[in-house]
Amino acid sequence: MNRRLIFLQKKWNDARIKIKFRLTFGLISFFIILLAFIANRGISNITNDTKTIQESGQLQSNIEHYHSAHLQWVANVNRLLTDENVTDLNVETNPQLCEFGKWYYGEGRKKAEELVPALSTILDKFEEPHHILHQSAIQISEVFQQADHNLSEQLNKVKVAHLIWMNSLEGSILEGKPNYQI
Incomplete structure (x- = not known):
């Protein structure tokens, strides 16, 4: 191994300056290109992470919106029972047609589960209570009589x-x- 190093060192010393410049410039160019590739990949990862964070924030905002919409839905049912001026139940009784239902049974949920796969089992637990909630409004509407x-x-x-x-x-x-x- 020592002989090879000595041989390479002698070759390097005997090489023309032009060859030395070309070889050095080639190595520097190679490392600059490699560094640019690594930096570009890092920036791409940061961009992807930023998109994921934005999509997660949008998902959270959507879920809060649908929660708020159902709180308003419940308030409207409550108004029928407590406000003498309200005589008809004006809420969506089909669980697939309310704002949350459109998201839950549509593309919104699919996108959410793609973004956060663990949400699937959590969201599955919403279906029965959500259906029961809408059924209760139907039952209230069927038996409701305005009180004096x-x-x-x-x-x-x-x-x-x-x-x-x-x-x-x-x-x-x-x-x-x-x-x-x-």
């Missing part, structure tokens, strides 16, 4: 009048005097 909001006040007046009458009756019985009115 004045009924409570009227019942309280009758109750008070009845208590006054009972008190008068009790006093009459205790005193032995019939001064009550029926």
Whole structure:
């Protein structure tokens, strides 16, 4: 091995300056191209990671939007039960046609599962409760009857009048005097 090094060193020393420049320039060019390739690959990885982060952020934003949409949906069902001015249930009862359902049963979910494969098992757990939620709205709509909001006040007046009458009756019985009115 020592002989080979000596031989190469002698060859290098005997080589013309022109050859030395070409060889050195070639090596430097090779390393610059290699470095550029490595840098380009690193930048490409950073760009891909940035796209993944953006898509993840968009997915999170979409899920928050659909959660908010269903909270509004529930509030609309609640309005039917609590607001005397609301007499009809105006919510989407088909679980595949609400905002979340369109995403859940459409391309949105497929893209989300491609981005985060672990979401598949989590999202599978949403189907039954989501279906039940919409079915409950159908059942509420079928049996709903608008309540008379004045009924409570009227019942309280009758109750008070009845208590006054009972008190008068009790006093009459205790005193032995019939001064009550029926």
